[in-house]
Amino acid sequence: QDGYIWFVKDAVIGDRIRARAMKMKKNYGFARLMEVLEASKDRVMPECPVARQCGGCQLQALSYSEQLHFKEQKIRNNLIRIGGFDTEYIDKCMEPIIGMKEPFHYRNKAQYPVSFDRQLKIGFFAPRSHRVVDCENCILQPPIFADIVKIFRKFIIKNGITVYDSEKHTGLLRHIYLRLAEATGEVMVCAVINGEDLPHKNELIKKLTEIPSVKSIVLNINRDRTNVILGKECVTVWGNDCIYDVLCGVKVRLSPLSFYQVNH
DSSP: OTTOEEEEETOOTTOEEEEEEEEEOSSEEEEEEEEEEEOOTTBOOOSSTTTTTOSSOSOTTBOHHHHHHHHHHHHHHHHHHTTOOOHHHHHHHOOOOOOOSSOSSOBSEEEEEEEESSSEEEEEEOTTSSOEEEOSSOTTSOHHHHHHHHHHHHHHHHHTOOBOBTTTTBOSEEEEEEEEOTTTOOEEEEEEESSSOOTTHHHHHHHHTTSTTEEEEEEEEOOSSSSOSOOSEEEEEEEOSOEEEEETTEEEEEOTTOOOOSBO
């Protein structure tokens, strides 16, 4: 009906689509994209092959210039609708959005959940679920992270390392948590475990330290039945307790528990 708003995941502004209603509220509803009848001029082929299944990205089917425009308009509308600012004032004073030269491989931190669903999966959660979409080579992450995930995958399979089941609260390895210091190139590898130690860890350390930029290998102990990724206890099993980045001329010390913006 006129004036009723539909939220349709994977649709792009300007698309003409066929969708199936999934949930309806008084003034808005949620629908599932069934078919793109006529593609928007701004629709592009996502760079990532699992972009639609994975919950990490929502806008890859939209050209980057339109992604920026979409975000800029979202902020503008919030300032007017929620902030109560005058439209003419916002249009006069609001600076244009600043984008990236290369909108891929920019993240300096990744948290890969690990699960076993007929096969080992290391990647990211599907939208609104705890189901892991296998994706070791995420195009938002530095390429070196994919190399580290490959090492973990071989190590888990070879040594029969159990992986965490959130429903049963069983299994050992919960997450693979990686950090990269952009200015120095230093990498921290952290295995989040539901236990006190990681079997055969020296074999894993040997493989990881063949990568020269790995400067810290840490076990994070998280035995709580929780969705919180990191526990409070960190045990350094090789190298330094932290890595160092430089931000606006300031040397920054990063541990597994440090907060730091994922886009430098």
